Amino acid sequence: MKLTILGCYAATPRTLTNPTSQVLEIKNRLFLIDCGEGTQVQLRKNKIKFSKINHIFISHLHGDHLYGLIGTISTFSLLGRTTDLHVYGPKGIKELILLQLKLTESWTTYSLFFHELESKESEVIFEDQKVVVKTIPLKHRVYTNGFLFQEKPGDRKLNVEAVQQYNIHTAYYQKIKGGGDVTLDNGTVIENKKLSFDPIPSMSYAFCSDTVYNEAIIPIIENVDVLYHESTFLESEASLAAKTLHSTAKEAARIALKANAKQLILGHYSTRYDGIERFKEEAESIFPNVLLGDDGVSFEF
Amino acid sequence: MKLTILGCYAATPRTLTNPTSQVLEIKNRLFLIDCGEGTQVQLRKNKIKFSKINHIFISHLHGDHLYGLIGTISTFSLLGRTTDLHVYGPKGIKELILLQLKLTESWTTYSLFFHELESKESEVIFEDQKVVVKTIPLKHRVYTNGFLFQEKPGDRKLNVEAVQQYNIHTAYYQKIKGGGDVTLDNGTVIENKKLSFDPIPSMSYAFCSDTVYNEAIIPIIENVDVLYHESTFLESEASLAAKTLHSTAKEAARIALKANAKQLILGHYSTRYDGIERFKEEAESIFPNVLLGDDGVSFEF
Numbered sequence: 122m123k124l125t126i127l128g129c130y131a132a133t134p135r136t137l138t139n140p141t142s143q144v145l146e147i148k149n150r151l152f153l154i155d156c157g158e159g160t161q162v163q164l165r166k167n168k169i170k171f172s173k174i175n176h177i178f179i180s181h182l183h184g185d186h187l188y189g190l191i192g193t194i195s196t197f198s199l200l201g202r203t204t205d206l207h208v209y210g211p212k213g214i215k216e217l218i219l220l221q222l223k224l225t226e227s228w229t230t231y232s233l234f235f236h237e238l239e240s241k242e243s244e245v246i247f248e249d250q251k252v253v254v255k256t257i258p259l260k261h262r263v264y265t266n267g268f269l270f271q272e273k274p275g276d277r278k279l280n281v282e283a284v285q286q287y288n289i290h291t292a293y294y295q296k297i298k299g300g301g302d303v304t305l306d307n308g309t310v311i312e313n314k315k316l317s318f319d320p321i322p323s324m325s326y327a328f329c330s331d332t333v334y335n336e337a338i339i340p341i342i343e344n345v346d347v348l349y350h351e352s353t354f355l356e357s358e359a360s361l362a363a364k365t366l367h368s369t370a371k372e373a374a375r376i377a378l379k380a381n382a383k384q385l386i387l388g389h390y391s392t393r394y395d396g397i398e399r400f401k402e403e404a405e406s407i408f409p410n411v412l413l414g415d416d417g418v419s420f421e422f
Numbered sequence: 423m424k425l426t427i428l429g430c431y432a433a434t435p436r437t438l439t440n441p442t443s444q445v446l447e448i449k450n451r452l453f454l455i456d457c458g459e460g461t462q463v464q465l466r467k468n469k470i471k472f473s474k475i476n477h478i479f480i481s482h483l484h485g486d487h488l489y490g491l492i493g494t495i496s497t498f499s500l501l502g503r504t505t506d507l508h509v510y511g512p513k514g515i516k517e518l519i520l521l522q523l524k525l526t527e528s529w530t531t532y533s534l535f536f537h538e539l540e541s542k543e544s545e546v547i548f549e550d551q552k553v554v555v556k557t558i559p560l561k562h563r564v565y566t567n568g569f570l571f572q573e574k575p576g577d578r579k580l581n582v583e584a585v586q587q588y589n590i591h592t593a594y595y596q597k598i599k600g601g602g603d604v605t606l607d608n609g610t611v612i613e614n615k616k617l618s619f620d621p622i623p624s625m626s627y628a629f630c631s632d633t634v635y636n637e638a639i640i641p642i643i644e645n646v647d648v649l650y651h652e653s654t655f656l657e658s659e660a661s662l663a664a665k666t667l668h669s670t671a672k673e674a675a676r677i678a679l680k681a682n683a684k685q686l687i688l689g690h691y692s693t694r695y696d697g698i699e700r701f702k703e704e705a706e707s708i709f710p711n712v713l714l715g716d717d718g719v720s721f722e723f
Contacts, residue, residue: 133497136466158493159460165437182525184496188489192459195485196434213525220521224483224514226564263527 122147122272122324122422124347127163129388129414131353131367132185134158139416140185141389143349144169145326148251148272153177153193154328160189161196167417171197172204176247178254179210180330181265182217190214191221194229202231209246209254211264212237238266243341251275257341259332261366267330269342272323283316324422327382330389333363334372339380347422348382349414351389352400358391370400374407384422388414423448423573423625423723425648428464430689430715432654432668433486435459440717441486442690444650445470446627449552449573454478454494455629461490462497468718472498473505477548479555480511481631482566483518491515492522495530503532510537510547510555512565539567544642552576558642560633562667568631570643573624584617625723628683631690634664635673640681648723649683650715652690653701659692671701675708685723689715 123146128139140157144164151173153160164171177193180186190208197206206229208214215235222228236246238256247254250273257267276298284297289311293303297316304310327342330351342348353367362369368376370387377385385408387400394400397413404411412420424447429440441458445465452474454461465472478494481487491509498507507530509515516536523529537547539557548555551574558568577599585598590612594604598617605611628643631652643649654668663670669677671688678686686709688701695701698714705712713721 132500134460134463134493136463158490159435159463162435162437162460183528184493184522184526187526188493188496189459192435192485192489195489199433217521217525220518221485224518225485225488227484 122326122347123419124326124349124386124422125167125169125419126388126414126416127160127167128157128416129390130416131389131391133392134185135392137416138392139163140188141180141330142186142189143328144174145270145328147270147324147326150249150252151175152254152270154268155180155186155330156188156190156193157185158188158192161193163416164193167419171200172202174206175204176207176209178268178328179208179214180259180267180328181261181263182211182213183263183331186331187214191218194218194222194233195225195227198227198230202229205232205234207234207236207247209236210238211266212239239264243269255341257327257329257338259329259338260335261331261333265331267328267332267338269325269327269345271325274323275320277313277317277320280315280317287311287316289316326422329376331367333366334368334376336376336379339376342376342380342382345380345382347384347386347420348377348380349386349388350376352387352404353389353391355394355399356403370403371407374404374411377404377410378408382408384410384412386412386414386420423627423648424720425627425650425687425723426468426470426720427689427715427717428461428468429458429717430691431717432690432692434693435486436693438717439693440464441489442481442631443487443490444629445475446571446629448571448625448627451550451553452476453555453571455569456481456487456631457489457491457494458486459489459493462494464717465494468720472501473503475507476505477508478510479569479629480509480515481560481568481629482562482564483512483514484564484632487632488515492519495519495523495534496526496528498532499528499530503530506533506535508535508537508548511539512567513538513540540565544570556642558628558630558639560630560639561636562632562634566632568629568633568639570626570628570646572626575624576621578614578618578621581616581618588612588617590617627723630677632668634667635669635677637677637680640677643677643681643683646681646683648685648687648721649678649681650687650689651677653688653705654690654692656695656700657704671704672708675705675712678705678711679709683709685711685713687713687715687721
């Protein structure tokens with residue numbers, strides 16, 4: 122699982138910082154999460170192949186998470202894309218993109234599917250053989266979802282020595298990998314756990330931005346491997362965070378702790394501060410495993 | 423008169439090149455012309471004060487001239503702007519911006535006025551004491567206007583020696599600057615040209631992008647001081663230029679020559695070419711005074 126932060130600063134794009142966008146590579150799928158202005162250039166700078174992105178998830182319709190979407194969709198067309206593109210985001214996103222395409226008289230060269238979200242409960246919005254994506258309802262000034270990306274558990278690993286010892290025919294191997302027991306010709310049942318090893322643990326990633334401190338998300342993201350949680354402010358601006366429905370670094374850490382996350386990544390920093398090291402210090406006073414998100418930084422898990 | 427090119431490459435923003443946007447400073451007014459994605463960052467990089475921009479002119483609704491507008495409008499709000507902002511562009515631009523503001527539930531902190539354009543004839547769309555702006559109807563795949571910015575002729579310059587010689591009272595000075603003759607107490611009429619010098623010549627700038635080669639614009643831009651004319655292609659792609667309703671560098675030069683422009687600036691280069699020097703060479707084979715527009719370059723006239 123690899124996460125590339127294209128942008129993780131709040132509000133407006135600036136000379137050296139970019140609004141929210143990130144790419145999650147999980148089980149060889151590339152998911153684009155949020156799409157602030159300049160995302161397509163950040164994709165280029167980070168050498169991410171446009172053609173590998175088939176799913177774009179938009180948390181909410183604030184500009185710093187959205188305004189790069191129409192440009193990205195248009196550029197995909199200019200490059201002659203033919204593969205389907207799926208966009209997941211709050212109701213209204215379809216009208217917005219279609220109006221822009223209509224006014225610019227430029228249709229896409231590929232099929233564009235919108236999956237508009239309205240539910241206030243967590244729901245599965247994407248599922249294929251290897252990955253499931255669920256929404257994480259967040260509390261912000263407009264309708265907002267985080268997204269939980271989960272690898273499905275893979276096959277169990279065959280215990281080659283054991284299956285040979287029991288002289289089990291290869292025809293049974295797939296059944297064993299799927300967790301099934303095997304009955305030998307003499308009627309003896311061999312339990313699966315004697316014939317296979319546990320699969321490689323499946324990874325999960327939760328993206329939570331933008332949101333006020335909200336313990337209601339904890340049951341949804343419990344035990345997540347990697348939690349990206351917005352930390353717009355430091356503790357000194359805690360009341361501003363509450364007022365604007367954003368979080369502080371300490372609050373992000375408190376969510377990570379209570380949700381038993383393995384790793385916390387901070388981001389969505391207000392640009393009022395000189396540097397971001399203090400976000401890490403404040404979060405680490407609550408939760409030990411803190412990484413600082415930053416534009417152009419990649420993390421592998 | 424100072425022109426700063428924020429971006430002058432066609433189609434999509436890229437790592438090192440930006441779509442169309444430029445700032446014209448004329449008579450201490452700052453006009454933003456077109457607004458491709460990334461314009462607000464280019465304004466920052468070029469140290470242009472957001473607060474000094476009160477008028478934005480959009481030639482047409484293709485993304486590479488438009489997609490940075492909503493972000494620019496939003497950022498002006500986030501920075502607490504209170505001064506009126508006027509946007510001039512094709513019909514539809516108001517609906518597009520208002521829908522985005524509505525969906526993001528973020529209204530502007532300032533009054534935002536739209537001046538939607540539909541006319542196929544050149545028309546005055548802005549006028550104050552010192553500057554007039556007219557449309558230049560262009561031929562492109564969608565409804566498109568170029569813009570002609572003209573300084574109004576200033577006051578005539580007082581011939582101090584002459585007015586003293588005729589012993590003319592200071593009360594007449596404003597009349598003389600305005601071109602009026604003066605009648606002395608003895609009834610003698612002193613012609614204005616004996617009492618004043620011609621004003622500093624007024625400057626004009628024509629922005630023409632995007633357009634196919636179109637001689638119909640020549641009467642509108644005749645004798646312009648500086649003509650920016652798109653040159654998406656080189657001569658080798660002349661048929662592609664005709665097909666996509668763009669121009670070649672030679673065609674831009676031919677318009678400059680026929681319109682008796684003093685200076686031609688090229689831009690809106692297709693990114694298919696290595697470097698832009700050949701655009702200058704091809705244009706100079708037709709017209710002598712050619713400048714290459716490039717991102718971040720300023721010209722003073």
